[in-house]
Amino acid sequence: MKQHPLCTDPDHGPTILDLPISDGLKMEWAALQTRRHFLGKMGKVLGLAAMATLSGDRMLAGSAYATNPTPPPPEFSKLPYFAPKAKRAIYLFMSGGPPQMDLLDYKPKLAQLYNKDIPDSVRGTQQLTGMTAGQARFPIAPSHWAFKQYGKSGAWVSDLLPYTAQMVDDLTIIRSTNTDAINHEPAIMLMNTGNMNAGKPCLGSWLSYGLGSMNDNLPTFMVLLSKTNAKENNQPVSSRLWSSGFLSSEYAGVGLRSAGDPVLYLSDPKGIDRDVRRKMLDAVNEINHQTYQELGDPETNSRISQYEMAYRMQMSVPELTNMSDEPQSTWDLYGPDAKEPGTFAYNCLMARRMAERDVRFVQVYKRGWDVHSNVPGVLPILCQETDRGCHALITDLKQRGLLDDTLVIWAGEFGRTVYSQGGLTKDDYGRDHHPRCFTSWMAGGGVKPGIVFGETDDYSYNIVKDPVPVRNFNATILHCLGIDHNKLTFKSQGLDQKLTGTTPAEVVTGLLAS
């Protein structure tokens, strides 16, 4: 094998023997190195032999590589571990942290406590963010909006969400979601990847790694970013959130752009037809195969499969994104926003089209929920942008018979404080980050519809019943898709890594449909 350009393997680079150190040390190192090498190589040989036995002919058949460059490890035929209720999932991610007490966590007693300080006993010894830690007072800001009860479940919903209110009997509302992080980046990483530090695979990558693709012509895991609105406080979202971490990069999320070509450079340039493209790809693949033979880097295989996927997407993406075949009833349902590419409503419709085409996991990001100030001014805009799309997606999936085996998840990275950040008047208040409780919901395959789970105290500050930490939230999502979160692991950095991390996590059975 020759040296990979990025290789840091001591086999190929300068070695200890080149260093200006004593010969005795060099000898000792050489002795150790030889033994380690021998053991390492033996391990690889045994592993290959075992894999060849387990995977049978596939391993030897060269043609299998052309369509499926990295055959998943043999144990993957075991997935899903049990019959799943949901085959696919759509995650509507509300980046920034929606204020739970203004939307779905109704706190009637707050009205009488307007501008009173929040009791120390409620706040405890919690460390606040730098944005409000210096405040002299922590005045309670009751919600600006009225709440009403809806549906058979009698769930309380704010007047800001008239469409969500109509579908509460299809929702599993979780008022007791909670996180360990108080700032955006660690909190959003924790929600998406199960770890506050970057570098771990996200939920979608685990799902595509574990369950594989249902549609060979589209990526298994797709990401839709919604357009930002300058009036809102938009926190950045980055590709770290849909990264495959230490898993092969073919499991990373594939984003569709909100304007122009949905996928850049996907269409052939002028003068290049599909046959020429095919021939070019065949030649490139051949070279890449040679590189793989020489270097054995699995990322080479990922690259081959991604070229092939892009080639298939040249046909499938235009069909996916061409919404001219949608009937008028679709536009009536999703509203006028849906006509404009990149809006949240448009992305909800796109997510439904992807679900219809068996894309395993779609993650829609909506930014702007970071309402540190002017909640009464900004929150109605955010709700107007998202409420109808959420309702349309659930209703549409339901009427098309897709909600039975699609799990829809709506969540942000944390909640917001009941006390006002900055000045408090009847018509103006702000809310800071709040990790101790926030409200999320799920709907569809595997979860129990029409329930409100968990409870917070009178201040929507601490959870008093059935807390659902992020790891349990994620374990429950995996369960709905037929995965035991303790079994879907990948060895990296000496640890059997998993989405739910090292703290023991549990599936929240109270959320599951029986």
Place this chain on the structure above:
Amino acid sequence: MAKFLPTASILTIVILLLVPLVFKLDGKPHADWQQFLGRFHVLAVHLPIALILLVPLLEIGGRFRPGLREAAVLVLSLTVIVCLGTFTLGYLLAYGSGTMGTGVTRHMWGGVCFTIGVLVCFLIRPMWASGRWPFSYPALLAGVLLMMTWTADQGGSITHGNNYLTEYLPAPLKKWPGLRMVQAKSQLVPGSFYAEHIDPIFDANCVACHSEAKIKGGFRLDSYNLLMAGGHDGAVIIPGHPEKSILFSRITLPYEHKKFMPAEGKPPLKPEEIAWIKAWILQGASPAVTSLAGVVIPHGYKETALPQVGDYSGMMAQISQIDAAPGVRLVPVSSKLGDGLILNTVDIAAKFNDAQLAQFEKFAPYVVDVELERTKVTDACFDTLGKFAHLRTLNLSGTAISGQNLAKLVPLSQLTYVNLSGTKVTKAAIAPLLSMQNLHHLYIYNTPAQTASMPPSQQPTTRSLP
């Protein structure tokens, strides 16, 4: 030397028979050194087994190569010596650790008989070799081997539990008469807190050492009465007083403590299990009470069991052949074979037609989910689909069917989901489906069957039958 052999042998046999009578296994632990040595029994016990198995091989081999016969004599004599040593160690283990029970007794007497048998084999072999007592030695050797098998099985049961060998036996074989199975506990009060929550804890953590087969400390907890009767130290449960109950104090000692239970490095009980036991003792340790004040046990979440399909493992080669070609795939629902297969056509929906569907008829008994959305199938597809007896889910949305032959689906009793959205089905066409008891989800969105006057969001597309 040869003169003393018979005398010495008889003496040995007498000692072997007397030891269990003199040093009775009374269930009380004795000296630590006995246990220390005794624990080597589980290691040494494999030696006589290996040696005695070698003897018949050498004897048979000896018919062709006489040298092996001499080796057989040597191996047999070694077996006698090793047997005596192993028996001694075994007895030290049982006596020293204060173990008793039917399993232990059987294993012990098995060991005695086996040792005596090997010794007698060694004594009569010369007569057989000189032709005086034909068949005596081979017959006895065969008997000794059988004895050894039985004794080894008894010993294995003591260490690994009674159903260790049969636990994962394929289900049809379990019905064979005479196989040892764990008996149902008839004396439990059904639905009681003890039966539902306390007894299972003991079952999982304690009975390996405290039940009929192996009675450590003279204490068994494989039934309520025996549990309450206690052991050598008296009652282990004082109703109403967990702090005075030996059982409770032993399970709450520090893990490193010598008297901590479960012993021998087994994992401690879970905190909630300890809490249940405490509450149960505190509130009277009754065998019949069904609930305890202050103890809320989350309702056990139970997955609804899916109807199972037959074994299709013989068709795996054909299935993976289909999967290897791009296009149609037969995917298992889960790792459980019985959950069945999904027929997935999404990759080549535009080309998939009735003729191709008909090719999957041979998999019909194993397919539970047929996904035909936006394929080119027509009403003729129901001829084929009617043969998918285990079908649970059928998706025909976006196809050109008019639903003429939908009645052919009616015999499919397990069908729970049919999606006809975006097809040309009419109200009359879907009428036969409405009689199906298990068909809880029928989707007719965007079809002539859907009432045109209602807005789509209020269409009765899903119906739930009682």
